[in-house]
Amino acid sequence: xxxxxxxxxxxxxxxxxxxYTAQVRRNLFGDLEFFRAWxxxxxxxxxHKAEPLSSLEAGRDRLNREDARxxxxxxxxxx
Numbered sequence: 001x002x003x004x005x006x007x008x009x010x011x012x013x014x015x016x017x018x019x020y021t022a023q024v025r026r027n028l029f030g031d032l033e034f035f036r037a038w039x040x041x042x043x044x045x046x047x048h049k050a051e052p053l054s055s056l057e058a059g060r061d062r063l064n065r066e067d068a069r070x071x072x073x074x075x076x077x078x079x
Contacts, residue, residue: 008056011063013075017041020075022066024059034062 010023022036032053039046053059067077 008059008063010047011067012068012078014078015073015075018075020070022063024053024063032059034058034059037067 010020010021013020018038018040020036020038022034025033025035027033032055033050034053035045035048035050037048039069051062053062070077
């Protein structure tokens with residue numbers, strides 16, 4: 001296991017009508033995955049997706065790319 005795995009923060013973004021979260025985590029089999037969830041505020045619509053990762057560094061890169069993408073789409077990152 002990667003020793004600094006738990007230092008990666010889960011990220012969350014909001015817009016006036018939508019939310020989006022992303023995190024790097026281990027699945028039940030111990031494999032790293034990029035997990036994201038999204039939806040509308042006050043709505044039952046939404047979804048989630050998990051994608052396999054090859055390394056913790058790939059997870060960091062994926063979180064950084066997602067952060068930039070959310071900013072371009074008008075989401076505000078939550079602290």
